[in-house]
Amino acid sequence: xxxxxxxxxxxxxxxxxxxxxxxxxxxxxxxxxxxxxxxxxxxxxxxxxxxxxxxxxxxxxxxxxxxxxxxxxxxxxxxxxxxxxxxxxxxxxxxxxx
Amino acid sequence: xxxxxxxxxxxxxxxxxxxxxxxxxxxxxxxxxxxxxxxxxxxxxxxxxxxxxxxxxxxxxxxxxxxxxxxxxxxxxxxxxxxxxxxxxxxxxxxxxxxxxxxxxxxxxxxxxxxxxxxxxxxxxxxxxxxxxxxxxxxxxxxxxxxxxxxxxxxxxxxxxxxxxxxxxxxxxxxxxxxxxxxxxxxxxxxxxxxxxxxxxxxxxxxxxxxxxxxxxxxxxxxxxxxxxxxxxxxxxxxxxxxxxxxxxxxxxxxxxxxxxxxxxxxxxxxxxxxxxxxxxxxxxxxxxxxxxxxxxxxxxxxxxxxxxxxxxxxxxxxxxxxxxxxxxxxxxxxxxxxxxxxxxxxxxxxxxxxxxxxxxxxxxxxxxxxxxxxxxxxxxxxxxxxxxxxxxxxxxxxxxxxxxxxxxxxxxxxxxxxxxxxxxxxxxxxxxxxxxxxxxxxxxxxxxxxx
Numbered sequence: 001x002x003x004x005x006x007x008x009x010x011x012x013x014x015x016x017x018x019x020x021x022x023x024x025x026x027x028x029x030x031x032x033x034x035x036x037x038x039x040x041x042x043x044x045x046x047x048x049x050x051x052x053x054x055x056x057x058x059x060x061x062x063x064x065x066x067x068x069x070x071x072x073x074x075x076x077x078x079x080x081x082x083x084x085x086x087x088x089x090x091x092x093x094x095x096x097x098x
Numbered sequence: 099x100x101x102x103x104x105x106x107x108x109x110x111x112x113x114x115x116x117x118x119x120x121x122x123x124x125x126x127x128x129x130x131x132x133x134x135x136x137x138x139x140x141x142x143x144x145x146x147x148x149x150x151x152x153x154x155x156x157x158x159x160x161x162x163x164x165x166x167x168x169x170x171x172x173x174x175x176x177x178x179x180x181x182x183x184x185x186x187x188x189x190x191x192x193x194x195x196x197x198x199x200x201x202x203x204x205x206x207x208x209x210x211x212x213x214x215x216x217x218x219x220x221x222x223x224x225x226x227x228x229x230x231x232x233x234x235x236x237x238x239x240x241x242x243x244x245x246x247x248x249x250x251x252x253x254x255x256x257x258x259x260x261x262x263x264x265x266x267x268x269x270x271x272x273x274x275x276x277x278x279x280x281x282x283x284x285x286x287x288x289x290x291x292x293x294x295x296x297x298x299x300x301x302x303x304x305x306x307x308x309x310x311x312x313x314x315x316x317x318x319x320x321x322x323x324x325x326x327x328x329x330x331x332x333x334x335x336x337x338x339x340x341x342x343x344x345x346x347x348x349x350x351x352x353x354x355x356x357x358x359x360x361x362x363x364x365x366x367x368x369x370x371x372x373x374x375x376x377x378x379x380x381x382x383x384x385x386x387x388x389x390x391x392x393x394x395x396x397x398x399x400x401x402x403x404x405x406x407x408x409x410x411x412x413x414x415x416x417x418x419x420x421x422x423x424x425x426x427x428x429x430x431x432x433x434x435x436x437x438x439x440x441x442x443x444x445x446x447x448x449x450x451x452x453x454x455x456x457x458x459x460x461x462x463x464x465x466x467x468x469x470x471x472x473x474x475x476x477x478x479x480x481x482x483x484x485x486x487x488x489x490x491x492x493x494x495x496x497x498x499x500x501x502x503x504x505x506x507x508x509x510x511x512x513x514x515x516x517x518x519x520x521x522x523x524x525x526x527x528x529x530x531x532x533x534x535x536x537x538x539x540x541x542x543x544x545x546x547x548x549x550x
Contacts, residue, residue: 021331038315043331
């Protein structure tokens with residue numbers, strides 16, 4: 001059973017109103033001794049008229065939710081699961097015959 | 099005295115150990131004593147010195163002998179000062195173990211520590227060399243460094259070990275430099291890939307176990323390919339090329355446009371087989387097969403002397419060609435460099451410009467892929483004379499139509515339709531179907547050619 005740990009490890013925000021424009025995320029997948037991970041960024045654009053959660057009130061869970069909505073939680077986790085499956089059952093190997 | 103155990107308790111005077119002869123094999127313990135070793139003692143058995151001060155002298159080890167110095171201080175002279183140049187020497191060919199069983203702090207002077215030849219070395223300034231007796235930095239290691247459990251001969255960093263930067267605070271992320279020297283390369287090895295971090299512990303670049311590289315993102319994977327992926331949350335990635343610090347070229351993509359850019363005012367060239375096949379000059383003109391574009395020749399130029407089809411649709415429905423200095427606009431056929439025409443349909447046509455003459459050809463009954471010579475139907479010569487059925491319209495005729503099987507037919511219309519022509523020009527000719535007569539306008543009235 002693979003467990004997935006989503007984290008937002010850093011955010012970039014506007015100095016004018018602290019609107020978050022970028023989330024830096026990592027997702028770590030662990031299945032026993034096998035691990036896989038991914039990292040990247042998602043961006044956000046301010047829409048005039050919309051109301052936003054004040055920066056000071058943001059939680060990691062909320063920001064992780066943004067990232068998951070942007071990337072597709074199932075898509076990312078399926079990709080990591082595929083990497084772990086390949087680690088468990090590799091389809092290629094390296095080496096030299098001498 | 100042999101065989102009698104001797105214990106020297108608290109002593110206030112020096113004991114001349116030189117008086118102990120070689121037969122003194124019984125273990126001797128000297129406790130809480132200030133011992134002045136006089137002459138060299140070469141052959142005592144087991145000797146334990148507890149809480150003693152040795153002011154001078156030399157202890158020589160022999161076979162099967164061991165010495166234990168517990169809480170001992172060794173001075174070079176009896177005044178207990180002047181440790182400079184003091185010497186403590188353990189001699190003996192069988193001294194295989196030196197056990198300094200201290201639990202406090204190992205201290206000493208500022209002199210050199212040299213263990214082994216080019217093995218472990220500390221110079222007088224505090225620089226330490228491992229594998230060298232000439233450290234050029236505070237820590238100079240000649241050889242591989244192994245952190246954590248080693249699974250090979252390479253440099254390895256264990257899961258719980260880190261390189262600690264200057265200042266001793268790993269969380270401060272001070273800069274750190276690894277450098278390969280002269281012909282030796284610098285290698286980093288990670289069995290399952292490498293990850294690189296910058297400020298705040300953010301992963302910025304990763305090389306996966308297959309060699310794919312991701313910057314700003316985990317590497318993308320394509321079976322059979324090695325990938326380089328660049329990601330930015332706002333726009334994407336930029337592959338930038340600089341020349342001596344000046345940005346000269348870039349390949350980047352925003353959310354709406356992918357751009358291959360020559361940043362400075364230099365042409366953009368494309369190669370196939372490492373030979374230039376196309377270029378875009380600084381004016382935006384495109385050259386295909388030529389690196390020499392001429393101003394005023396148009397935005398798309400081909401190599402000088404090229405012949406055959408230059409531009410064509412995939413089905414050759416439209417084909418622009420050049421041959422022997424003649425230009426062709428061809429429909430459903432191609433023209434090769436050797437002047438060979440190849441049908442792409444059951445019919446084809448072309449308009450060509452041949453040194454001032456415009457030639458129109460049509461062809462029918464072709465087989466797709468067959469070779470043929472275009473059949474001329476009409477031309478406009480350089481004088482503006484039009485020839486139909488002749489490649490040499492008469493100089494006196496603005497329109498020269500020739501055939502041995504067909505004639506020239508005038509417009510057919512009724513008398514009413516003829517009379518409805520507004521402002522007919524003198525010489526205008528029609529065939530009046532009501533009268534069944536060929537009629538010509540005289541300039542003032544329609545006249546019939548009565549013999550017809």
